[in-house]
Amino acid sequence: AQSVTQLGSHVSVSEGALVLLRCNYSSSVPPYLFWYVQYPNQGLQLLLKYTSAATLVKGINGFEAEFKKSETSFHLTKPSAHMSDAAEYFCAVSFTGANSKLTFGKGITLSVRP
Amino acid sequence: DVKVTQSSRYLVKRTGEKVFLECVQDMDHENMFWYRQDPGLGLRLIYFSYDVKMKEKGDIPEGYSVSREKKERFSLILESASTNQTSMYLCASSFGGARETQYFGPGTRLLVL
Numbered sequence: 001a002q003s004v005t006q007l008g009s010h011v012s013v014s015e016g017a018l019v020l021l022r023c024n025y026s027s028s029v030p031p032y033l034f035w036y037v038q039y040p041n042q043g044l045q046l047l048l049k050y051t052s053a054a055t056l057v058k059g060i061n062g063f064e065a066e067f068k069k070s071e072t073s074f075h076l077t078k079p080s081a082h083m084s085d086a087a088e089y090f091c092a093v094s095f096t097g098a099n100s101k102l103t104f105g106k107g108i109t110l111s112v113r114p
Numbered sequence: 115d116v117k118v119t120q121s122s123r124y125l126v127k128r129t130g131e132k133v134f135l136e137c138v139q140d141m142d143h144e145n146m147f148w149y150r151q152d153p154g155l156g157l158r159l160i161y162f163s164y165d166v167k168m169k170e171k172g173d174i175p176e177g178y179s180v181s182r183e184k185k186e187r188f189s190l191i192l193e194s195a196s197t198n199q200t201s202m203y204l205c206a207s208s209f210g211g212a213r214e215t216q217y218f219g220p221g222t223r224l225l226v227l
Contacts, residue, residue, distance in 0.1 A: 009154065032213045043118070043204055043218035044157075051213040090156060094212040100145045100164075101172075102216060106156040 002027045002093050006105035014113045019078040021108050023065075023091035026072065033074040034092040034102065035065055044090065050074060061085070086112045116141045118219040120205055126225045133192040135222050137205030143217075144210045146188035148172075148180060151202040151221070163188055164210065195226045 003026045013019055025031055032051050036044040048059025055067040061084075065076045074091060088109050092102040121136035137146065145164050149157040149172075159172030161180040169180050177199060181189045188207075192199055202223050206216040 034215075036218075041220075043220045044206075044216075045218065046215045049213070049215065096212050100208050100210060100212055100214055100216070101147075101159065101162060104157040106154060 002031065002095060002103050004091050004093050004103055004105035006091055006108050008108060009106065010109045010111065012111040012113060013081045015083055016080050019063075019076070019081045019085065019110065021076040021089050021091075021110065023074045023076065023105060024072050025074060025091075025093045027093060027095055029095045029097075032094045032096075033065075033067060034094070035059065035063070035074075035076050036090045036092060038088045038090065038107075040087070047076070047089075081110075081112045083112050083114065086110055116207075116217040118205060118207055118217050120203075120219040120222050122222050123220060124223050124225075126227065127192075127195050128227055129196060131192075131195050131226075133195050133224065133226075135190040135192075135203055135205075135224070137188045137190070137207075137219055138186055139188075139207035139217070140186065141207065141217070142185065143207035144185075145208045145214075145216075146182065147206040147208075147216065148178075148188065148190045149204045149206065150174070151204055157204065160190065195224075197226050200224060200226045 034049045035047040050067045091105040147162040148160040163182040205219040208214040208216045
């Protein structure tokens with residue numbers, strides 16, 4: 001069975017600091033990996049996704065993530081946090097044959113301090 | 115831009131009432147999904163549909179049913195609402211295929227009293 005682990009429920013950084021949100025997956029077949037963001041009172045929107053092409057994936061708003069098969073990880077990073085990055089972030093996994101079904105992690109809330 | 119709309123942003127219902135949540139997408143997507151979102155639990159899949167009149171149970175289908183009579187519309191039905199169904203409900207749609215992006219609606223926050 002596929003699963004996603006997001007350690008911790010809350011991360012707080014200062015404005016301008018590095019953002020690192022961790023995601024580890026478990027999958028018996030090659031995975032497709034996604035990061036979604038949810039701003040307050042909104043639905044989720046895609047930040048970026050890995051679909052077996054380049055292992056370093058760039059997304060919107062300056063975020064990127066690197067697929068590391070040996071570490072079963074897909075951590076999300078941004079070099080310099082902005083106040084507008086405060087939101088909840090979800091990592092999700094899918095795989096061929098899943099008919100587009102996603103398995104989500106529990107989410108991490110990012111706070112950005114002035 | 116893809117647009118997924120949900121019939122209500124906020125809903126208050128009484129225990130035992132029948133509740134309909136509707137979702138409409140405008141991108142001719144084959145797949146549609148209903149999730150519930152609870153603090154600390156992330157998103158959990160209730161039901162999904164990969165074609166008109168087709169449905170499959172997700173991880174937590176108990177107490178829910180769905181209907182997809184037209185490609186663009188996917189309804190979630192709570193046959194007899196209970197307090198433990200108080201939650202945020204999110205609808206999503208996508209093209210077929212595991213690498214496809216799911217597009218989400220704004221959510222319906224349901225309170226069952």
